[in-house]
Amino acid sequence: MKKIILGLAIAAATLTTSSGTDAKTTISIKEIVSAYLQMKNAFTEDNSSGAATAGKKLEAAFKNFDKSALTSAQKKIYEEVEADAREHAEHIGKNGGNIAHQREHFELLSKDIYDLVKAFGGGQILYKDFDPMYNKGKGAFWLSETKEIKNPYMGKAMLTSGSVKEEIK
Numbered sequence: 001m002k003k004i005i006l007g008l009a010i011a012a013a014t015l016t017t018s019s020g021t022d023a024k025t026t027i028s029i030k031e032i033v034s035a036y037l038q039m040k041n042a043f044t045e046d047n048s049s050g051a052a053t054a055g056k057k058l059e060a061a062f063k064n065f066d067k068s069a070l071t072s073a074q075k076k077i078y079e080e081v082e083a084d085a086r087e088h089a090e091h092i093g094k095n096g097g098n099i100a101h102q103r104e105h106f107e108l109l110s111k112d113i114y115d116l117v118k119a120f121g122g123g124q125i126l127y128k129d130f131d132p133m134y135n136k137g138k139g140a141f142w143l144s145e146t147k148e149i150k151n152p153y154m155g156k157a158m159l160t161s162g163s164v165k166e167e168i169k
């Protein structure tokens with residue numbers, strides 16, 4: 001039920017923000033997106049401590065996010081995502097040295113960041129990429145700033161595995 005309501009709220013916010021999101025909000029989202037991308041890039045290099053550093057940065061970006069410029073529909077979406085995303089960022093931040101566990105959180109975090117980017121815009125073109133093999137063949141997606149595939153779940157073992165599913169403008 002919660003998912004359905006969130007879906008509707010996102011659809012509503014997309015309609016109201018397509019004419020232009022407040023500049024301040026875009027900047028705050030950009031900090032969240034940039035910390036997420038830093039984390040994703042660390043995972044592509046199997047860099048667990050780099051991912052942990054980015055996790056702490058992402059947690060801070062959420063903490064510093066200015067909600068005052070949001071419309072009530074945007075605020076609703078943000079608040080739906082925030083607690084969950086912060087928890088994943090925190091666990092990734094605390095689990096340097098345990099990259100398998102960090103990647104489990106990264107998969108769930110990617111869903112949250114995707115919802116935010118769809119509602120607020122990412123401040124840059126982003127690609128939704130999909131790896132069909134992660135999680136025993138269940139598959140998982142991530143967001144990237146480049147069209148070229150660099151897989152954060154497989155890292156160096158299978159860096160180019162996966163494909164672009166969506167271009168988010």
Ligand SMILES: [Cu+2]
Nearest residue numbers: 091092101105
């Ligand atoms: Cu954890």
